[in-house]
Structure formats: structure tokens, C-alpha cells
Amino acid sequence: MHGYLGLVIPVRRVEEPCVLKVSWTDEAASSEAMALAAWNGQGAVRLLASQPALGALLLERLDHRRSLNDVEIVEAVEVASRLLRRLSIPVPSDFRSLRLVTQDLCHTLPQRWEQYGRPMPQRWVEQACELAVQLGTSCGNLLVNYDLH
Structure with a gap:
């Protein structure tokens, strides 16, 4: 199984079914390992081991037969909402604050x-920077999953 940035391979650790996720080594990969460790299997896949410098995560293997695609939309939204609330925990101190992330975004x-090659109107870039600054100064101090899938 693969996505845009990673490869997931079913493996076993002794008798325990796991998956090995290998992805690009960047800040996002490092943050993923830190976030999974902070959630500790509560609402997210459990991180068993990691080597962020190598882009490698050993994760518990989830039941691929269970999917929100298989339930009615109202139930799926309710489950996803509860999950997002469960994942919204106080951000650990070793994460960069959203304020700093948005400052970097506005700079880069x-x-x-x-x-x-200027692929969009400049006013869109300026507006994105303005909105990022507003978000960075008004956000709470929670760790949330913005890539829920």
C-alpha cells in the first residue's frame, strides 16, 4: 500500500502483526512520529517503534475491513467527530507552535x-499570509490531526 509520500508494508514483530511505514525524511515525518507517540494509540494507530531520521515507523496493524466508507454518512460524521475530539490533546512541548509555523509560512x-513561476495571483499569496498570521495568533494549544484519512 502506498500514498503520495510513503510506503506501508505488512510485517510481523515476533507474532504481532504490524506495518512498516517508510516515507520521505522531513519535518512532517518527524512530527508524525512525535504525534503518534503523544496519542499513544488513543484514537490513532499505535506507534511501536520509530527511526524518524530514516523515515521509518513501525505501527500496529489496523483491521483493513473496518472503514467509515461502509457506514451511513451520518454515522461516519459522528465517528469522525468523536475521533477528532479524542485526538485534540494538549500539544507536547517539543512541537513547534502554530504561531511559529505560520510565521515561517508567511516568510517562505x-x-x-x-x-x-507565479502560478496564481499575488493577492492570493498575500491573503494566505494574512490568514495564516490570524490563525497563528488565535489558535489554541492543541495537537490535532489535519490529515485525517
Whole structure:
């Protein structure tokens, strides 16, 4: 199984069914391991071991036969809502604050816009930076999963 940035391979650790996830080594991969460790299997897959510098995570194997695609939309939304609330925990101190992330975004977004040949109107980039600053100063101090799938 693979996504855009990683490969997931079924493996076993002794008799325990697991998966090995290998992905690009970047800040997101490192943050993923830290977040999974913070959630400790409560609402998210359990992290068994990690080597973030290698982009490797050993994870518990989930039951692929259980999916929100198989239930009515109302039930799926209720389950996803409860899950998001469960994942919203106080952010551990070793994470970068959203305020710093949005500051970096505002600093690098115009450069990336230039680098990629100005693919959109400049006012969109400026508006994105303004919204990022607002978000960074008004957000809470929770660790949340923004890539729920």
C-alpha cells in the first residue's frame, strides 16, 4: 500500500502483526512520529517503534475491513467527530507552535510563489499570509490531526 509520500508494508514483530511505514525524511515525518507517540494509540494507530531520521515507523496493524466508507454518512460524521475530539490533546512541548509555523509560512510562501513561476495571483499569496498570521495568533494549544484519512 502506498500514498503520495510513503510506503506501508505488512510485517510481523515476533507474532504481532504490524506495518512498516517508510516515507520521505522531513519535518512532517518527524512530527508524525512525535504525534503518534503523544496519542499513544488513543484514537490513532499505535506507534511501536520509530527511526524518524530514516523515515521509518513501525505501527500496529489496523483491521483493513473496518472503514467509515461502509457506514451511513451520518454515522461516519459522528465517528469522525468523536475521533477528532479524542485526538485534540494538549500539544507536547517539543512541537513547534502554530504561531511559529505560520510565521515561517508567511516568510517562505512568497519565495515559493516566485520559484514556481507565479502560478496564481499575488493577492492570493498575500491573503494566505494574512490568514495564516490570524490563525497563528488565535489558535489554541492543541495537537490535532489535519490529515485525517
